[in-house]
Amino acid sequence: MTDGSARAEVRNPDLSASRQRRTGDVGWFIGGALLLATAVLVGASIGPAGPDWWLVGPELINRLPLISFDTGVTDAEWAIIWKVRMPRVVLGGLVGGMLSLAGASYQGVFRNPLVDPYLLGAASGAGLGATIALTMGRGETITWPIDPVPLAAFAAAIVTVMVTYVVGASFSGTRSATGAGVTLVLAGVAVVSFTSATQTFILQRNTEVFREVFRWILGSLARARWADVLLVLPYVAGAVVVLMLHRRHLDAFRVGDEEATTLGVSVARTRLIIVIAATLGTAAVVAVSGLIGFVGLVVPHVIRLVAGASNRRLIPLSFLIGAAFLILADVPSRMLSNPAETPIGVVTAFIGAPFFIYLLRTRRIA
Amino acid sequence: MIEFVDVEVRYGDRVAVTPFSDRIEAGEWVGVVGPNGAGKSSLLRSIAGLVDHGGSIVVDGRPLSGLSDRERAATVAYVPQAPIIPDDMPVVDYVLLGRTPYVGYFSSPSRRDRDVVADTLDRLALSDFADRMLGELSGGERQRVVLARALAQEAPILLLDEPTSALDIGHQQQALELVAELRSQQPLTVVSALHDLTLAGTYTDRLTMLHQGQVVAAGPAAEVLTAERLGDVYRVCVTVDIDDDDGAVIVVPRRGFPMPTEGE
Numbered sequence: 001m002t003d004g005s006a007r008a009e010v011r012n013p014d015l016s017a018s019r020q021r022r023t024g025d026v027g028w029f030i031g032g033a034l035l036l037a038t039a040v041l042v043g044a045s046i047g048p049a050g051p052d053w054w055l056v057g058p059e060l061i062n063r064l065p066l067i068s069f070d071t072g073v074t075d076a077e078w079a080i081i082w083k084v085r086m087p088r089v090v091l092g093g094l095v096g097g098m099l100s101l102a103g104a105s106y107q108g109v110f111r112n113p114l115v116d117p118y119l120l121g122a123a124s125g126a127g128l129g130a131t132i133a134l135t136m137g138r139g140e141t142i143t144w145p146i147d148p149v150p151l152a153a154f155a156a157a158i159v160t161v162m163v164t165y166v167v168g169a170s171f172s173g174t175r176s177a178t179g180a181g182v183t184l185v186l187a188g189v190a191v192v193s194f195t196s197a198t199q200t201f202i203l204q205r206n207t208e209v210f211r212e213v214f215r216w217i218l219g220s221l222a223r224a225r226w227a228d229v230l231l232v233l234p235y236v237a238g239a240v241v242v243l244m245l246h247r248r249h250l251d252a253f254r255v256g257d258e259e260a261t262t263l264g265v266s267v268a269r270t271r272l273i274i275v276i277a278a279t280l281g282t283a284a285v286v287a288v289s290g291l292i293g294f295v296g297l298v299v300p301h302v303i304r305l306v307a308g309a310s311n312r313r314l315i316p317l318s319f320l321i322g323a324a325f326l327i328l329a330d331v332p333s334r335m336l337s338n339p340a341e342t343p344i345g346v347v348t349a350f351i352g353a354p355f356f357i358y359l360l361r362t363r364r365i366a
Numbered sequence: 367m368i369e370f371v372d373v374e375v376r377y378g379d380r381v382a383v384t385p386f387s388d389r390i391e392a393g394e395w396v397g398v399v400g401p402n403g404a405g406k407s408s409l410l411r412s413i414a415g416l417v418d419h420g421g422s423i424v425v426d427g428r429p430l431s432g433l434s435d436r437e438r439a440a441t442v443a444y445v446p447q448a449p450i451i452p453d454d455m456p457v458v459d460y461v462l463l464g465r466t467p468y469v470g471y472f473s474s475p476s477r478r479d480r481d482v483v484a485d486t487l488d489r490l491a492l493s494d495f496a497d498r499m500l501g502e503l504s505g506g507e508r509q510r511v512v513l514a515r516a517l518a519q520e521a522p523i524l525l526l527d528e529p530t531s532a533l534d535i536g537h538q539q540q541a542l543e544l545v546a547e548l549r550s551q552q553p554l555t556v557v558s559a560l561h562d563l564t565l566a567g568t569y570t571d572r573l574t575m576l577h578q579g580q581v582v583a584a585g586p587a588a589e590v591l592t593a594e595r596l597g598d599v600y601r602v603c604v605t606v607d608i609d610d611d612d613g614a615v616i617v618v619p620r621r622g623f624p625m626p627t628e629g630e
Contacts, residue, residue, distance in 0.1 A: 245471055245472065248466070248469060248474075251455075251459065251463065252463055252466050254450075254452045254455060255449065255450045255451075255452065255460075255463065256450040258416055258446065259444075259446060259449065259450060261414075261415065261416060261435065262414050262415070262416065262439060262442070262443070262444040262446075263439050263463055263464065263466040263467065263519070264435050264436035264437075264438070264439030264440065264466050264467035265435065265466060266434075266435045304454075308454070309452070309454045309455065310455070310456075310459060
């Protein structure tokens with residue numbers, strides 16, 4: 001533009017405001033990152049065995065390259081931190097961040113606040129896959145090179161969501177994007193009922209795996225190893241990148257499919273890309289952690305209530321806060337371990353539900 | 367310039383717009399009138415790319431069907447009859463959505479995008495509202511904000527679907543005055559569906575009247591809006607006066623016409 005100087009006068013009031021808002025975004029991101037860092041430190045420091053908790057922070061710094069001092073932590077104690085707690089913390093972060101991010105994306109793309117990442121069948125599919133694997137693997141003595149349960153859960157989750165998508169798309173045949181989102185959600189309801197029924201049917205005929213399946217369904221990070229982290233990392237990283245790139249499109253979705261179309265968004269294609277990314281990430285984390293509820297539904301809402309509804313802010317914060325939340329929720333889950341660990345899904349609901357109710361009562365609800 | 371060649375809209379077996387051909391010159395303001403269900407919205411929605419249509423719509427030599435979604439959004443801006451207003455979205459963010467066709471995947475809104483938004487807010491006297499939430503605005507303010515978003519698209523064609531239907535008479539006039547003023551500042555082709563026939567006649571350059579998907583009259587307001595035709599098409603009893611001073615066409619409803627029979 002050549003008339004930039006002429007315009008300068010006009011835009012001053014708004015531009016300063018929008019600059020403020022952008023600075024505000026950065027402030028929120030730094031806050032979220034600090035919260036996550038704190039959660040990691042707490043998660044690494046607390047556990048039933050291992051060194052005194054106040055030594056863990058210094059020891060982590062000591063282990064950084066080029067830094068060396070003596071904290072008095074023995075190699076055995078370090079092994080507890082690095083091989084037992086850290087994979088659990090990192091995996092918890094990836095799972096919580098992914099579920100929350102996927103929830104925020106699903107809610108945005110379907111313009112429906114009651115949607116969670118399990119909407120299109122990722123959870124029920126994974127549950128069915130795990131049930132089949134546990135049923136068929138019963139009594140077998142072969143040692144698999146990798147655990148078949150997460151693999152079956154992952155594959156079944158993907159297949160289930162694909163079925164939902166195909167069913168949903170076949171109903172909304174018109175080019176018009178209107179209503180396609182609703183049809184997809186309804187198709188999800190049907191497919192989820194069907195897979196759940198199938199799972200119940202299989203379980204009812206194989207009651208001896210009931211306990212195992214139930215434990216898997218409740219979700220746990222108890223057996224987390226670095227291998228699990230490596231397994232989910234590519235999916236989570238891919239999903240994070242794709243969803244981050246679409247956060248502005250998600251803002252356009254807020255005015256509905258039709259208006260988004262007239263704003264130049266290819267609604268059907270964009271929705272498909274977002275759903276694929278969110279689903280792949282969700283299926284991967286569900287496969288290693290089981291079904292951890294609440295995080296994907298409620299964490300995005302908490303962020304909306306506190307930091308505003310713009311997806312530009314919501315999408316990055318969902319990952320950071322979701323990660324921090326699950327790492328912290330895992331701490332009491334580890335400590336309350338008599339006779340067995342408390343399932344993390346129970347802890348997330350115990351902590352999260354009252355907090356959410358508190359927020360709903362104190363904040364203005366849009 | 368918009369050229370319609372045999373444009374037809376169907377919903378299943380129902381024909382909403384029968385083959386429609388017309389030519390709208392750049393800078394014209396064309397009003398589309400007709401009773402509910404006449405096909406006004408369908409015609410506008412076909413231009414906006416929201417419904418499939420037969421025939422072709424060509425803008426400045428380029429068929430709309432050949433454009434990508436983003437190219438189309440940079441050519442045609444659309445203000446729906448009942449826009450979805452996210453209550454918790456700030457005005458400036460909402461207007462910035464109008465820049466969607468110009469913001470790439472890997473980029474943020476540029477300085478120019480922000481300038482256009484600031485400029486548009488300023489022109490519509492919305493600068494003071496920039497940081498307000500949409501839910502806090504009155505009906506008239508909302509209508510201006512929706513118009514601002516459409517203008518931020520910088521498209522040469524503006525489609526308005528019943529832009530005044532939710533407004534009182536004062537705000538109706540304000541909204542249409544605003545469109546008229548914008549047209550005097552920049553080249554803008556406007557196609558609007560309008561219910562109020564007097565307003566439609568006053569503000570637009572010419573009218574196209576649809577009835578059951580067909581064009582029943584087209585031309586200057588004084589020719590299109592005759593008492594007899596309105597009686598046929600709308601099943602109303604009106605008198606039509608032409609103002610001696612400025613030639614404005616005034617449609618006045620009268621009592622005493624029989625109620626329309628079902629399935630007329």
